[in-house]
Amino acid sequence: MNHNYVVLGVSLLVWGLLFAWILRVEARVRELEKR
Amino acid sequence: MVLRVLLFLWIAVTMVIALLRAPLVPVLEETTRVLYFHIPAAWLTVVALGWSMINSVIYLVRRDLRADDHAAAAAELGLLFCIGATVSGALWAKAMWGAYWNWDPRETSIFFVLLIYTAYLALRGSIEGEEKRARLSAIYSVAAFVAVPFLIFVVPRMYATLHPDPIINDRGKVDMDPMIRWCFLSMLVGFTGLYVWLQSLRVRVSRLERAAHAA
Amino acid sequence: MPATGSNSAAAVWTILRKECRSEWRTRYGLNAALLFAVASLTAVSFAAGRLSDRTDLLAALFWIVLLFATLASMSHAFVREVEGRTMLLMRLVASPTEIATGKLCFNLLFLLVVEAVTVPLFLVLTGAPPVRWGTFLAVLGLGTISLAASSTLVGAVIAQTRGRGALFAGVSLPLLLPVLAAAVAGTRDMWASNPVASSVRLLAAYAVALLSASLLLYDHLWED
Numbered sequence: 001m002n003h004n005y006v007v008l009g010v011s012l013l014v015w016g017l018l019f020a021w022i023l024r025v026e027a028r029v030r031e032l033e034k035r
Numbered sequence: 036m037v038l039r040v041l042l043f044l045w046i047a048v049t050m051v052i053a054l055l056r057a058p059l060v061p062v063l064e065e066t067t068r069v070l071y072f073h074i075p076a077a078w079l080t081v082v083a084l085g086w087s088m089i090n091s092v093i094y095l096v097r098r099d100l101r102a103d104d105h106a107a108a109a110a111e112l113g114l115l116f117c118i119g120a121t122v123s124g125a126l127w128a129k130a131m132w133g134a135y136w137n138w139d140p141r142e143t144s145i146f147f148v149l150l151i152y153t154a155y156l157a158l159r160g161s162i163e164g165e166e167k168r169a170r171l172s173a174i175y176s177v178a179a180f181v182a183v184p185f186l187i188f189v190v191p192r193m194y195a196t197l198h199p200d201p202i203i204n205d206r207g208k209v210d211m212d213p214m215i216r217w218c219f220l221s222m223l224v225g226f227t228g229l230y231v232w233l234q235s236l237r238v239r240v241s242r243l244e245r246a247a248h249a250a
Numbered sequence: 251m252p253a254t255g256s257n258s259a260a261a262v263w264t265i266l267r268k269e270c271r272s273e274w275r276t277r278y279g280l281n282a283a284l285l286f287a288v289a290s291l292t293a294v295s296f297a298a299g300r301l302s303d304r305t306d307l308l309a310a311l312f313w314i315v316l317l318f319a320t321l322a323s324m325s326h327a328f329v330r331e332v333e334g335r336t337m338l339l340m341r342l343v344a345s346p347t348e349i350a351t352g353k354l355c356f357n358l359l360f361l362l363v364v365e366a367v368t369v370p371l372f373l374v375l376t377g378a379p380p381v382r383w384g385t386f387l388a389v390l391g392l393g394t395i396s397l398a399a400s401s402t403l404v405g406a407v408i409a410q411t412r413g414r415g416a417l418f419a420g421v422s423l424p425l426l427l428p429v430l431a432a433a434v435a436g437t438r439d440m441w442a443s444n445p446v447a448s449s450v451r452l453l454a455a456y457a458v459a460l461l462s463a464s465l466l467l468y469d470h471l472w473e474d
Contacts (some may be wrong), residue, residue, distance in 0.1 A: 003065070004054050004055055004056075007054055007068060008050060008051060008054040008055065011050050011054070012047055012050060013048065015043075015046060015047060016043075016047075018158075019039075019042075019043050022232070022236070023039065023109065026236055027047070029236060029239050029240060030206060032243050033239065033243065065251065069415075075263070078392065088446060095470055145403060147427060150423060150424045150427075153420070154420055154421045154423065154424055156414075157417060157420055157421065158407070158408075158413070158417070158421050161411040161412045161413035161417055162410070162411045162412070165410070166473075167473075170470055170473065171407045171411065172411065173470075174403070174407055174467050174470055174471065175404070175407060177463060177467055177468065178400075178403055178404075178425055178463055178464070179424055179425065180463075181425075181456075181459045181460055181463045182424055182425050182427070182428055182456075182460075185428035185452070185456055186253075186424070186427060186428055186456075189428065189432075189452060217309045
């Protein structure tokens with residue numbers, strides 16, 4: 001059971017960071033498109 | 036914004052269920068979890084490859100640079116997913132069968148796709164001039180399209196018959212448990228959504244680059 | 251200007267003759283290719299020793315030597331035009347398809363000449379067992395056609411880029427892997443006295459597919 005939680009934690013963390021990064025990229029793209 | 040949050044939750048929840056609730060596959064035991072990443076990644080490399088090639092044909096027919104944007108973006112994203120699929124596959128193979136690489140039919144196929152992606156992107160990198168780059172890489176893409184059915188379906192079978200692999204990956208058995216199947220399909224959908232999002236973003240960046248060059 | 255079938259064939263023939271003549275004048279490309287083929291063959295044979303009983307290895311090494319010879323010698327066919335700036339002249343008298351087809355025929359001839367030297371040498375140096383000539387030549391011939399077809403198309407593309415030999419090899423490889431696999435299997439089966447029908451069929455199918463795609467693609471190679 002321990003393994004699972006660790007793997008899950010890492011996966012969610014990675015996914016969360018990736019998601020946040022993509023949002024930032026998209027925000028910057030949107031900003032550049034407005035100009 | 037709603038869609039993005041939905042995508043985030045979709046994948047996150049699938050992860051939770053897959054890792055905490057879904058049972059393990061008898062043969063695979065602990066390594067079962069890899070399939071939730073590995074197979075969707077492999078699926079997406081093929082989808083991206085197909086999308087890239089279709090857009091290459093569209094470019095050659097219509098000479099619309101937007102098609103080229105899509106072809107290039109799909110190739111870049113496809114490469115990322117392909118690397119993910121290949122590495123996760125190799126790690127899985129090591130855990131399951133003791134060796135990172137066996138030239139097993141599936142491994143061979145994914146490796147070939149990796150070669151095609153890298154060749155395509157290397158080719159693009161060596162050409163200056165938008166239209167020329169678009170045209171020449173589209174030509175290569177179509178040529179590679181001819182090779183793909185041979186590489187993915189025929190060649191691996193030939194190797195299998197000559198170097199009998201005693202540890203054939205019986206993928207069929209994996210999806211028998213409904214819970215596993217649902218989690219896996221859900222992950223597939225989630226990954227596809229992620230890909231669509233990334234693809235559109237990458238194309239938008241390409242357009243911005245072109246506008247910047249023109250200015 | 252491209253017109254009827256007979257004109258096309260005449261144009262292709264002219265291009266072929268022109269290529270042969272250019273090559274024969276300097277013979278630089280042919281000499282270099284032969285030298286490279288013999289050199290790699292020597293390296294392989296020297297390192298591996300006599301392989302009379304390992305026909306599986308022999309088949310693999312045979313095709314690897316041929317593959318390397320192709321990759322080393324085929325990239326220059328179109329480069330000559332770029333450097334000599336003769337492409338514009340050629341395009342005044344022939345369509346892209348005719349030019350490329352002429353080049354294809356030349357490349358095929360070129361590879362056959364290189365093989366005429368390399369193959370017997372290989373068989374002798376490695377102490378290969380007796381060959382079933384009909385089968386062997388069928389596999390060799392069909393494989394060579396695909397090698398030439400792929401090299402012509404990729405060569406035409408690469409000539410217009412900043413890349414050269416290494417890029418040519420890297421870009422060609424995915425297209426040549428099916429040939430490699432089927433040809434090695436066919437050659438191995440030939441020596442093992444197994445049926446080679448499936449390999450031959452594969453090689454033929456691939457050659458046809460590649461040639462058909464090439465004919466469609468040649469038109470897009472050069473634009474102005």
